[in-house]
Amino acid sequence: MKYVIFSLLLFLGLVQAQDSRSIAMGGVLLPDRSATAINPAYSAEGIAGQAYALPLPFGALNALTQESFNPSSSSLDVLPIFDQLSNLSSYIINLPASPTEHTLKISANEAGQAVVSYDNTGGSDLLVGLSDIGYGVDYAIPINFAAGPIRVGLRPYVFLNTVVSPDAELAKVFASGANHGGATANVKGEAGVSLDVFYATKLPNELFGESNYKGDIYVGVRAAPFIGLARVDGTGTGQIEATDINNISFDYQADGFVSSVATGQLGYGFVTDLGVATSLPFNDGQADFGLSISNLGLSFWSGDSYSLTGGSNAGAAFSNPVAETKVYFSPNLGVRANGAYSTELAPDIDMMVAADAGYAVGGFETHLGTETLFDLGNNMNVAARAGIGYENGLNFGIGSGFMYSGFSFDLALTSHIAPFTSHRSYGLTTSIGF
Amino acid sequence: MKRLSILTALILAALLSACGPSTRLITEIDALTLIPEDETQGSSTLDSNLEIKLPDDDGISAKDMGLSKETLASLKRFSLDVVTELSIAEDDAPMDVIMGLYINNVSPAFSTNKPFEVKASLVPGESQDTHLSIILSEEENPGLFDLIKSGDFYLGIGYSSLGEEGGTGTLSAKLKKLDFHLIADVNDISGF
Numbered sequence: 001m002k003y004v005i006f007s008l009l010l011f012l013g014l015v016q017a018q019d020s021r022s023i024a025m026g027g028v029l030l031p032d033r034s035a036t037a038i039n040p041a042y043s044a045e046g047i048a049g050q051a052y053a054l055p056l057p058f059g060a061l062n063a064l065t066q067e068s069f070n071p072s073s074s075s076l077d078v079l080p081i082f083d084q085l086s087n088l089s090s091y092i093i094n095l096p097a098s099p100t101e102h103t104l105k106i107s108a109n110e111a112g113q114a115v116v117s118y119d120n121t122g123g124s125d126l127l128v129g130l131s132d133i134g135y136g137v138d139y140a141i142p143i144n145f146a147a148g149p150i151r152v153g154l155r156p157y158v159f160l161n162t163v164v165s166p167d168a169e170l171a172k173v174f175a176s177g178a179n180h181g182g183a184t185a186n187v188k189g190e191a192g193v194s195l196d197v198f199y200a201t202k203l204p205n206e207l208f209g210e211s212n213y214k215g216d217i218y219v220g221v222r223a224a225p226f227i228g229l230a231r232v233d234g235t236g237t238g239q240i241e242a243t244d245i246n247n248i249s250f251d252y253q254a255d256g257f258v259s260s261v262a263t264g265q266l267g268y269g270f271v272t273d274l275g276v277a278t279s280l281p282f283n284d285g286q287a288d289f290g291l292s293i294s295n296l297g298l299s300f301w302s303g304d305s306y307s308l309t310g311g312s313n314a315g316a317a318f319s320n321p322v323a324e325t326k327v328y329f330s331p332n333l334g335v336r337a338n339g340a341y342s343t344e345l346a347p348d349i350d351m352m353v354a355a356d357a358g359y360a361v362g363g364f365e366t367h368l369g370t371e372t373l374f375d376l377g378n379n380m381n382v383a384a385r386a387g388i389g390y391e392n393g394l395n396f397g398i399g400s401g402f403m404y405s406g407f408s409f410d411l412a413l414t415s416h417i418a419p420f421t422s423h424r425s426y427g428l429t430t431s432i433g434f
Numbered sequence: 435m436k437r438l439s440i441l442t443a444l445i446l447a448a449l450l451s452a453c454g455p456s457t458r459l460i461t462e463i464d465a466l467t468l469i470p471e472d473e474t475q476g477s478s479t480l481d482s483n484l485e486i487k488l489p490d491d492d493g494i495s496a497k498d499m500g501l502s503k504e505t506l507a508s509l510k511r512f513s514l515d516v517v518t519e520l521s522i523a524e525d526d527a528p529m530d531v532i533m534g535l536y537i538n539n540v541s542p543a544f545s546t547n548k549p550f551e552v553k554a555s556l557v558p559g560e561s562q563d564t565h566l567s568i569i570l571s572e573e574e575n576p577g578l579f580d581l582i583k584s585g586d587f588y589l590g591i592g593y594s595s596l597g598e599e600g601g602t603g604t605l606s607a608k609l610k611k612l613d614f615h616l617i618a619d620v621n622d623i624s625g626f
Binding site: 099100101102103104105106107109 | 467
C-alpha cells in the first residue's frame with residue numbers, strides 16, 4: 001500500500017509546475033518562459049528562459065520512510081500527508097504531526113448551561129479559532145509544443161478548495177468555551193483536460209507610432225476548450241446548542257452538486273488566459289512587467305444535485321438526486337501582476353530582483369525574490385537565490401543553481417506553513433531544466 | 435447517493451485530519467459546576483454514622499454528568515479528583531473524619547459497602563482541604579471500571595466521624611472540586 005502512495009506522490013511530484021529556481025526565490029513569478037502557465041504573453045518568440053523545468057519528486061520519499069504515511073500503521077497521521085501533498089516538489093524535512101491528545105472540557109456557566117471548550121496537546125499547533133480553515137490545491141500539467149505561429153498542448157488539471165468558517169460563538173469553544181455555535185463549510189473542486197492553444201507575439205514597434213516608448217510589448221492568449229471529468233460543489237451549515245448538560249441538540253443542512261465521468265456525466269466549457277508583458281531598458285539594466293488574468297470562462301456541467309438535512313431530533317435525510325445542468329463562470333479565476341529588474345553588478349555578475357502579487361483559488365498571494373548569477377566562462381553559470389512570499393502563511397526560500405549550456409540543475413531549501421497548523425515546515429527541492 | 439457519501443467522507447477526512455488511530459481523546463468534566471450550589475455543601479451534628487451525603491441522598495448519575503453510554507463504552511481510563519473543605523466548630527474537640535467516595539450500580543449510591551476512603555484529622559476552627567483521587571482502568575479496579583463503562587452507575591460522597599467518641603461536634607463539608615477525566619483512543623470509537 002505504501003508503494004501505491006509512493007507512486008502517486010512520485011507522479012504528482014513530477015507534474016507540479018513550479019521549479020526549484022522559482023521556489024528558491026520565494027515562489028516568485030519570473031519574467032521568462034517559466035511563467036507561461038500563468039501569463040501566456042511569456043510564451044512569445046524572443047522571450048528567454050528554459051522551456052521545461054522538471055522537479056525531482058523527492059517528496060515522495062516520505063511515503064517510504066515515514067510510518068505516518070502508512071495507512072495500515074497505527075501511527076497513520078493525515079496532517080503530514082496533507083503537508084507533503086500540498087508541497088509535492090519538496091522533500092519536507094520536519095513534517096507536522098497531529099496532536100496526541102484532544103481534550104474536551106465540559107462545565108456549566110452560572111445560568112446552569114453546559115459550556116464546552118476544546119484544547120489539544122502534543123504535535124503541531126492546530127489553527128483553530130475565529131479564522132477560516134481552508135485547504136486548496138491547484139495542479140496542472142501543461143504540456144505544449146510550438147506548431148507554426150502557435151503553441152498547442154494538453155493540460156490535465158485538478159483544483160480543490162475547501163473552507164470551513166466557524167461563527168463567533170463556535171470560535172469560543174477554542175477559547176473560553178461556549179454552549180452553542182455554528183459553522184459553514186464550502187467545497188469546490190474540478191478535474192478535467194483542456195486543449196490549450198497559445199498565441200503570443202511581440203507587438204510590432206510601428207504600432208507605437210511617434211511614441212518614444214523604448215521597450216518591447218508582448219501579448220498572449222491561451223484559448224482552452226476543455227472536457228470536465230469531475231466536479232463537486234457543496235455548501236453546508238451546521239448548528240449545535242447545549243441548553244443544559246443533558247440536552248445537546250444539533251442540526252445541519254447541506255447542498256451538493258456532483259458530476260463525474262464515472263457515471264457518464266460530463267462538463268465542458270471554455271477558459272482563456274490573457275496576458276501582457278513588457279521589457280524595457282531602465283537605467284543600466286532591464287525592467288520587466290507583466291499582467292495576466294487566468295481561467296476566465298464559462299463551463300457547463302451535467303450532474304446531480306442533492307440536499308441533506310438532519311439533526312439530533314430528525315436524523316439524516318437525503319433528497320433524491322435531481323439531474324441538473326449547471327453553469328459556472330470562472331470558478332478558478334486568477335489575476336497576477338509581476339515585475340522584475342535585472343542589471344549587471346560587475347563584469348560576469350548579473351543580478352535580478354523580481355516580485356509578484358495576485359489572487360488565485362486559495363486567496364491572495366505575493367512573492368519577492370532575487371538571483372545573482374556568476375558567469376564562470378565556458379558556458380557555465382552559477383546562481384545564488386533567495387526570496388520570501390506569502391501564500392497560506394509566510395514562506396521563504398534560498399537556493400543555488402548550476403547551468404551549463406542549455407541545461408540546469410537547481411537546488412532550494414524552502415520553508416512554509418503546513419496546512420491546518422501553524423507548524424513551519426522546511427523542505428528540500430531540486431529540479432533539472434532544459 | 436454513493437457519490438455524495440464519498441464527498442461527505444472526504445470533507446470529514448479533511449475535518450478530522452488532526453486525528454490518527456493512536457490519538458487520545460480526553461473529556462474533562464468540571465462536575466462541581468453541574469451540581470446546584472446548595473447540594474455541594476452540608477453540615478450536620480456528628481455521631482458515628484454516615485452524616486453528610488453529597489450531592490444528595492441518591493448520588494449523581496452518569497446522565498447527570500452528561501455522559502452518554504456511547505461515550506463511556508469507548509473508555510480506556512477513568513479518573514476522578516475530589517477536593518472538599520471540611521471544618522468543625524470552634525468549641526468542638528478535635529476529631530477524625532472519613533470522607534468516602536461511593537460508586538454503585540443502583541441508586542442510592544451510598545448502599546455500596548466498599549467506598550474509597552480518606553481520613554482527615556480536624557482541628558476546631560480551622561478548615562482543611564481533603565483530597566481524594568481515584569483511577570479506574572482495566573488494570574486498576576477492573577470491576578468498577580466495567581461498571582463505569584456500562585454507564586449505569588451512581589456516585590456519591592459521604593462524610594462520617596471516626597471512632598466511638600464522636601458525636602459532639604458540628605461538621606461542615608463543602609465540595610471544592612469534582613473533576614472527571616475520561617480517556618479514549620480514537621481507534622476504539624466506532625466509525626473510525
